[in-house]
Amino acid sequence: MKKYVQLEQVEKVFDTKQGRFVAITDVNLTVRQGEFVSIIGHSGCGKSTLLNLIAGLMPVSGGVMLCAGREIAGPGPDRAVVFQNHSLLPWLTCFGNVHLAVERVFGGKENRDALQRRTEEALSLVGLSHAMHKLPQEISGGMKQRVGIARALSMQPKVLLLDEPFGALDALTRAHLQDELMRVMGSLGATAIMVTHDVDEAVLLSDRIVMMTNGPAATIGEILEVGLPRPRSRLALAEDSHYVHLRGEVLKFLYERHKREAA
Amino acid sequence: MSTVIAMKKSSIEPELQKESPSPDTISAATSIPAQPASAATATPSASGRSAERIRTALNVVIPPLLGLALFILAWAAVAQHGKTLPGPLKTWHEAVQLFSDPFYDHGPNDKGIGWNILRSLERVAMGFGMAALLGIPLGFMIGRFDFLNRMTAPVISILRPVSPLAWLPIGLLVLKEAQPAAIWVIFISSIWPMIINTAAGVSKVPQDYLNVARVLNLSEWKIFTKILFPAVLPYTLTGIRLSIGVAWLVIVAAEMLTGGVGLGFWVWDEWNNLNVEHIIIAIFVVGIIGLLLEQCLLLLAKRFEY
Numbered sequence: 145m146k147k148y149v150q151l152e153q154v155e156k157v158f159d160t161k162q163g164r165f166v167a168i169t170d171v172n173l174t175v176r177q178g179e180f181v182s183i184i185g186h187s188g189c190g191k192s193t194l195l196n197l198i199a200g201l202m203p204v205s206g207g208v209m210l211c212a213g214r215e216i217a218g219p220g221p222d223r224a225v226v227f228q229n230h231s232l233l234p235w236l237t238c239f240g241n242v243h244l245a246v247e248r249v250f251g252g253k254e255n256r257d258a259l260q261r262r263t264e265e266a267l268s269l270v271g272l273s274h275a276m277h278k279l280p281q282e283i284s285g286g287m288k289q290r291v292g293i294a295r296a297l298s299m300q301p302k303v304l305l306l307d308e309p310f311g312a313l314d315a316l317t318r319a320h321l322q323d324e325l326m327r328v329m330g331s332l333g334a335t336a337i338m339v340t341h342d343v344d345e346a347v348l349l350s351d352r353i354v355m356m357t358n359g360p361a362a363t364i365g366e367i368l369e370v371g372l373p374r375p376r377s378r379l380a381l382a383e384d385s386h387y388v389h390l391r392g393e394v395l396k397f398l399y400e401r402h403k404r405e406a407a
Numbered sequence: 408m409s410t411v412i413a414m415k416k417s418s419i420e421p422e423l424q425k426e427s428p429s430p431d432t433i434s435a436a437t438s439i440p441a442q443p444a445s446a447a448t449a450t451p452s453a454s455g456r457s458a459e460r461i462r463t464a465l466n467v468v469i470p471p472l473l474g475l476a477l478f479i480l481a482w483a484a485v486a487q488h489g490k491t492l493p494g495p496l497k498t499w500h501e502a503v504q505l506f507s508d509p510f511y512d513h514g515p516n517d518k519g520i521g522w523n524i525l526r527s528l529e530r531v532a533m534g535f536g537m538a539a540l541l542g543i544p545l546g547f548m549i550g551r552f553d554f555l556n557r558m559t560a561p562v563i564s565i566l567r568p569v570s571p572l573a574w575l576p577i578g579l580l581v582l583k584e585a586q587p588a589a590i591w592v593i594f595i596s597s598i599w600p601m602i603i604n605t606a607a608g609v610s611k612v613p614q615d616y617l618n619v620a621r622v623l624n625l626s627e628w629k630i631f632t633k634i635l636f637p638a639v640l641p642y643t644l645t646g647i648r649l650s651i652g653v654a655w656l657v658i659v660a661a662e663m664l665t666g667g668v669g670l671g672f673w674v675w676d677e678w679n680n681l682n683v684e685h686i687i688i689a690i691f692v693v694g695i696i697g698l699l700l701e702q703c704l705l706l707l708a709k710r711f712e713y
Contacts, residue, residue, distance in 0.1 A: 199622060200621075201618060201621060201622070218621075219618075219621040219622045219624060220622075220624050221622065221623055221624055223622070224622065225618070225622045227615060227618065227619075229615060231615040231616065231618065231619050233616060233619070233633065233634065233637070235637040235638075236633070244623065244625075244629075244633055245623055248623045248624065248625060248629070299623075
């Protein structure tokens with residue numbers, strides 16, 4: 145397995161009115177191809193900042209970031225992002241939203257029919273063939289997030305970046321979409337980095353869990369190998385001793401060693 | 408049990424309405440029948456519902472009618488008292504006569520009201536159209552490029568508050584003729600809301616949408632057609648609505664000064680003839696056309712709300 149995403153001594157400093165604010169510092173992380181890595185930490189620990197850095201949405205203040213051997217210099221479709229608030233364009237249908245991405249990535253190489261097929265495939269992958277021609281405001285929050293995932297996957301990115309993708313959904317929908325994401329990722333074998341604050345989500349979906357210390361100057365505190373066999377089943381794992389142990393480890397990290405002072 | 412409760416409710420409900428037809432009880436009553444409808448009380452609730460519908464309709468129609476009636480009454484009273492202003496009835500008769508032949512043509516200074524309206528609309532359309540052609544793209548660029556924004560800000564801030572008619576001499580001087588000068592005044596006074604609203608709209612495009620554009624690495628053209636334009640359209644339409652309002656406001660004054668055929672000149676002409684009925688008719692015509700323009704644009708804006 146080769147190193148796919150590589151972060152070395154990554155640092156991000158914001159210039160605020162109160163002076164320099166070191167959000168994250170000294171972050172070293174290597175993600176292998178096909179790996180699913182979660183970044184977990186208390187809110188404000190800079191985990192979203194880290195994801196935005198990998199996405200290229202903001203420049204690093206120090207250190208080096210590589211993706212598939214190339215330096216990350218800005219945003220690009222090889223690192224597709226699933227945004228927390230889905231960020232669908234309200235004037236485009238589900239099809240139109242995904243097609244915009246497909247057209248951008250494959251428009252130069254493929255004809256119209258092929259682009260259309262790709263769009264339809266991406267939507268059927270997340271089970272949305274029936275709602276293809278609906279506008280975002282006509283579908284539920286869970287469905288919107290599926291479109292967001294379909295849009296990201298349709299670009300066939302090298303890495304899929306998920307920024308608390310299920311944070312805005314209710315518990316049942318969230319569980320359903322987690323299962324769905326596991327299935328899709330399993331079938332595609334894609335590399336993914338997900339930011340979350342949900343311990344169960346992290347353990348269930350990931351190969352490794354990156355636990356971040358509290359900011360300011362947050363960094364990686366510990367990395368936990370999950371090592372649960374795939375495919376995973378939510379129900380079977382609930383009673384699995386290893387799963388319970390892993391869950392306990394993450395909780396201990398978050399609530400014992402890096403407990404957050406009441407904000 | 409539930410049927411009994413439902414029966415009680417529906418039997419109380421019509422009385423409630425009779426006692427106090429305030430908007431509150433009406434809105435409350437509209438929500439209640441949803442419950443008894445499922446029970447075996449279809450007849451009373453159905454008749455109650457149609458009664459409500461009539462009530463709501465009356466509620467919509469009566470206040471504006473009352474307002475108009477009071478206005479006309481006040482006008483009649485003032486006319487009766489002062490003797491200089493023609494009353495509503497006299498004006499109405501004049502209007503009927505005037506509109507029975509709107510498109511007559513007795514030489515350059517005596518044309519039907521229809522011609523006057525059309526000519527005024529034409530000037531507004533030309534001045535406003537040119538303002539839109541220049542102002543909307545300019546607004547987009549100002550909103551998109553900060554440098555341009557800071558560059559144009561002082562000029563716009565200085566020129567925007569200038570009274571429209573102050574531009575007329577410049578127009579007459581440069582364009583040498585009265586007609587283009589009138590259009591120039593419409594142009595220069597109606598361009599600002601479109602520039603400013605469009606620019607504000609561009610700067611208010613949600614960062615989420617722009618992040619999508621950045622992650623997808625969209626071309627500037629795609630960003631414009633797929634994200635900026637649809638996101639800014641509601642703001643631009645507001646700008647257009649304000650601009651048309653200004654243009655229509657200015658046209659009467661501009662035409663009074665430049666002459667030719669048009670509502671403004673007509674008002675001035677009728678003032679010289681001391682035909683006050685026609686002046687009042689002109690005021691109503693200007694008001695009603697302004698209202699129609701506004702409503703058309705509001706309707707259009709509704710189509711593009713997300």
